[in-house]
Every structure is written in C-alpha cells, then in structure tokens.
Amino acid sequence: IGEIRRYLRDNNAVRVSRSLRDIAYKALQVREKLIGDNASEPTIAQIAEELQIPREEIVFALDAIQEPVSLFEPIYN
Amino acid sequence: MNVKNYVRFEFQSLPENISFARSCVAAFAAQLDCTLDDIEEIKLVVSEAVSNSIIHGYASNPHEKVVIAVSIMDDDTLEIIVEDYGVGIEDVEKAMEPTYSTDPSRMGLGFTFMKSFMDELEVVSKPGKGTTVKLKRNFAVANKEAYA
Amino acid sequence: MNVKNYVRFEFQSLPENISFARSCVAAFAAQLDCTLDDIEEIKLVVSEAVSNSIIHGYASNPHEKVVIAVSIMDDDTLEIIVEDYGVGIEDVEKAMEPTYSTDPSRMGLGFTFMKSFMDELEVVSKPGKGTTVKLKRNFAVANKEAYA
Ligand SMILES: Nc1ncnc2c1ncn2[C@@H]1O[C@H](COP(=O)(O)OP(=O)(O)O)[C@@H](O)[C@H]1O
Ligand SMILES: Nc1ncnc2c1ncn2[C@@H]1O[C@H](COP(=O)(O)OP(=O)(O)O)[C@@H](O)[C@H]1O
Ligand SMILES: [Mg+2]
Ligand SMILES: [Mg+2]
Numbered sequence: 532i533g534e535i536r537r538y539l540r541d542n543n544a545v546r547v548s549r550s551l552r553d554i555a556y557k558a559l560q561v562r563e564k565l566i567g568d569n570a571s572e573p574t575i576a577q578i579a580e581e582l583q584i585p586r587e588e589i590v591f592a593l594d595a596i597q598e599p600v601s602l603f604e605p606i607y608n
Numbered sequence: 609m610n611v612k613n614y615v616r617f618e619f620q621s622l623p624e625n626i627s628f629a630r631s632c633v634a635a636f637a638a639q640l641d642c643t644l645d646d647i648e649e650i651k652l653v654v655s656e657a658v659s660n661s662i663i664h665g666y667a668s669n670p671h672e673k674v675v676i677a678v679s680i681m682d683d684d685t686l687e688i689i690v691e692d693y694g695v696g697i698e699d700v701e702k703a704m705e706p707t708y709s710t711d712p713s714r715m716g717l718g719f720t721f722m723k724s725f726m727d728e729l730e731v732v733s734k735p736g737k738g739t740t741v742k743l744k745r746n747f748a749v750a751n752k753e754a755y756a
Numbered sequence: 757m758n759v760k761n762y763v764r765f766e767f768q769s770l771p772e773n774i775s776f777a778r779s780c781v782a783a784f785a786a787q788l789d790c791t792l793d794d795i796e797e798i799k800l801v802v803s804e805a806v807s808n809s810i811i812h813g814y815a816s817n818p819h820e821k822v823v824i825a826v827s828i829m830d831d832d833t834l835e836i837i838v839e840d841y842g843v844g845i846e847d848v849e850k851a852m853e854p855t856y857s858t859d860p861s862r863m864g865l866g867f868t869f870m871k872s873f874m875d876e877l878e879v880v881s882k883p884g885k886g887t888t889v890k891l892k893r894n895f896a897v898a899n900k901e902a903y904a
Contacts, residue, residue, distance in 0.1 A: 549792075550792060558644075562644060572643045572644075572645065573643065574641050574642060574643055575638045575642060575643065575644060575647065576641065578644070585775045585779070586635070586638040586639070587635035587636075587638055587775055587776050587779040587780075588775075588779055589638070590631065590634045590635040590638050590647060590779075591631050591635060591779050591782075591783050593644070593647075594627065594630065594631040594634065594651065613767075613768055613770055613772070613773070614767065614768050615765055615766065615767040615768075615773070615776070616765060616766045616767070617763060617764070617765045618763070618764045618765070619761075619762065619763040619764070620761055620762050620763075622761055624761070624787060625761070625763070628763070628783055628784060631780075631783055632765075632780045632783065635776055635779055635780065636776055639772060639776075
C-alpha cells in the first residue's frame with residue numbers, strides 16, 4: 532500500500548480533487564494575469580503551463596461553468 | 609496536408625451529448641496553438657452542427673447515431689466533420705442562407721455561425737440518407753495577425 | 757441491463773491522447789451521480805488502460821489506433837472498454853499480478869489499480885491480435901454506503 536501511494540503521488544495521478552468551478556476560476560484569473568504581463572491573449576498552452584493542469588481539463592472546466600448548449604439557439608422548445 | 613492527430617467519436621443522438629461533444633472537440637483542438645476565445649468559437653460551431661443533426665436530422669429521436677471526426681493537420685489546421693444518417697436536406701444552398709429555418713421557432717443562424725467562425729464550410733446532404741458538415745480552420749500565427 | 761447513453765471513440769496512439777481520453781471519459785461519466793473523487797479514480801483507471809495500449813500494445817508507435825467505448829447502464833452503472841490491436845498478452849493472469857511488468861523500469865501496478873478502483877475487470881487478449889480491457893463500476897447509493 533505504501534508503494535502504491537508513493538506511485539500515485541509521484542505520478543500526480545490521484546491529486547486532491549478540485550472542482551471544475553475552481554479550475555475554471557483559476558484559469559480565468561491566470562488568463563487576466565498573462566494578458567497584463569504580455570499585453571496579448573495567452574494561448575491555452577500558456578495557461579496550462581502556469582496552472583500545471585492539462586489543457587483538456589481547463590477546457591472541460593470552463594465548459595462546465597458555461598450556459599448549457601448554445602448561446603444563440605434554444606434547443607428544445 | 610499531413611494529419612498529426614486524429615479522433616473519431618460516435619454517440620447517441622441525445623441532447624445531453626451536444627455539450628459533451630462540444631467539450632471533447634474543444635479539448636482536442638486545445639492541442640493546437642490557440643486561445644480561449646478560439647476555443648469558445650469552436651465550441652459554438654460544434655454545438656450548432658451537432659444540434660442540427662439531432663434536432664433536424666433525427667427529429668430528436670434519441671436512438672440514432674452522430675459521428676464526429678476531428679483532425680489536426682500540419683500543426684496548425686483543424687478539420688471537424690459532423691455526420692448524421694438522418695432525413696437530409698433538400699436544398700442545401702437555401703438551408704445555408706442566413707435566417708432560413710424549416711422550424712419557425714428557430715433563428716436559422718446555425719450555418720451562418722459555422723461559416724463566420726471557420727475558414728471553410730462544406731455541406732453535403734442527401735434526402736433520406738443524411739448530412740455531412742465539414743468545417744476547417746487554420747490557426748497559423750500569420751493568419752491570426754491578418755485579422756488583428 | 758439497459759444502455760442509457762453510449763459513446764465510442766477511436767484515436768491515434770499518441771501520448772498526448774492519454775490525457776485527452778481520460779478527460780473525455782470523465783466528462784461522460786459525470787452524467788452519473790458520482791463524486792469528484794469517483795471521477796478522479798475513473799481518470800486514473802482510463803490513463804492506465806490507455807497507456808498500456810500505447811506503451812505495451814503498440815510499443816509507442818504513434819500510428820496505431822486505440823478504441824474506447826463507454827456506456828451508462830440503468831442510470832447507475834458505468835462500463836468502459838479499452839481496446840487495441842497491438843501485440844497482445846501471452847499470459848493474462850501473470851500480467852495482472854501486482855508489480856508484474858515486462859518492463860523493468862515500470863511498477864507493474866496498472867491492472868492492480870484498475871481492479872481496486874472498479875467493481876469488475878475483465879481482460880481478453882490474443883498475442884499478435886490485441887487486447888480488450890473491460891471495466892465496470894456501479895454507482896448506486898447502496899453501493900456507496902457500503903464503502904463509507
Ligand atoms: N443535419 C441536418 N439534417 C437535416 N436538416 C438540416 C440539418 N442541418 C440543417 N438542416 C436544415 O437547415 C436549416 C438551417 O439550419 P440552421 O442554419 O442551423 O438554422 P436552424 O437550426 O435554426 O433551423 C434547418 O432549419 C434545417 O431545415
Ligand atoms: N494493452 C496491452 N498490450 C500488451 N501488453 C500489455 C497491455 N496491457 C498490459 N500489458 C502487459 O501487462 C503488464 C502489466 O501491466 P500493468 O499492470 O499496467 O503494469 P506496467 O504497465 O507498469 O508494466 C505489462 O508490463 C505488459 O507486459
Ligand atoms: Mg441549427
Ligand atoms: Mg500499465
């Protein structure tokens with residue numbers, strides 16, 4: 532069991548669960564900071580690097596706090 | 609063009625899968641050198657195409673299948689193909705006109721958004737057979753600056 | 757068992773797709789009534805299975821194909837199937853033993869994690885043909901309380 536725990540820790544496999552909201556909020560904060568620093572819109576790779584979170588998790592997190600489906604089209608009804 | 613990475617999804621024509629598909633395609637596209645704004649546009653475009661397949665193509669029957677194929681080409685080009693095997697479109701040119709919709713309660717702007725957020729939009733449809741929507745966008749830096 | 761929702765995806769055997777696949781399966785699984793910790797465990801399990809296909813099955817050749825099929829059954833059961841068409845496993849029972857690995861630099865705990873985080877693990881493999889890993893977990897409340 533000790534070995535398994537060490538493996539998990541070393542591989543950063545099971546990390547402290549962070550809510551999608553939390554990740555999304557941090558991503559938006561970092562984006563603002565990077566815009567301030569570089570006077571240009573950062574790429575997702577730059578945000579991911581700064582947060583040490585995989586790019587796809589940032590994308591899913593931001594999607595989770597968004598309005599469902601389309602901003603423009605009512606889907607049902 | 610050289611395909612650098614590729615994914616193909618098949619999923620049930622359920623409304624909850626619109627947002628799932630949108631997130632997955634966006635997550636895959638995030639491998640390209642692009643911004644959060646670019647990703648928002650890709651999400652919108654995928655939502656429009658997938659919801660068209662479910663709502664129009666399958667008349668909201670949840671037991672059908674939607675297919676999405678996404679390719680990253682030459683490190684800077686994204687190609688998204690959304691396919692259904694539903695009712696198809698009689699007159700594609702007409703369907704693509706802004707504000708045209710066969711459903712009076714809808715805005716008829718889906719194809720207009722797809723065209724304006726992507727560099728290329730190609731729709732192939734056969735009544736009774738289904739519809740294929742092919743979307744392409746280049747994210748090369750030169751290209752980005754041209755818009756600035 | 758009644759399939760409530762289903763997605764199947766195929767992608768290239770590239771290392772960057774491990775994290776992509778993991779996120780997609782997690783997003784799909786989030787339709788179930790489960791906790792953040794459950795989702796983290798599902799991610800881990802998918803990473804292990806997909807990386808096995810890429811690293812062992814395909815010896816890290818990026819031009820091959822990995823397939824994942826995910827089903828939600830009866831509102832509370834998740835089934836994940838990860839499939840490759842790679843070298844296969846000679847002795848599945850041995851491969852599943854804790855700390856067994858054909859690569860001395862690895863820990864040999866992938867299957868052990870899959871078994872411990874899921875309710876069912878089934879591995880079918882044919883040398884020269886490929887490997888199918890089927891994982892199942894039930895998220896019913898009764899089940900959850902038994903662990904509490
Ligand atoms: N996948 C599809 N299958 C069948 N018909 C479609 C499909 N996609 C679009 N259409 C037709 O094209 C029309 C225009 O589509 P769109 O621009 O997205 O507007 P809207 O969805 O608001 O009607 C739809 O009203 C429908 O008649
Ligand atoms: N998809 C696969 N294709 C071929 N061999 C595999 C596959 N998955 C697992 N194996 C074999 O089973 C062994 C044990 O796998 P695992 O428990 O994940 O440990 P590890 O990946 O650390 O070696 C691997 O070393 C490999 O020999
Ligand atoms: Mg539409
Ligand atoms: Mg392994």
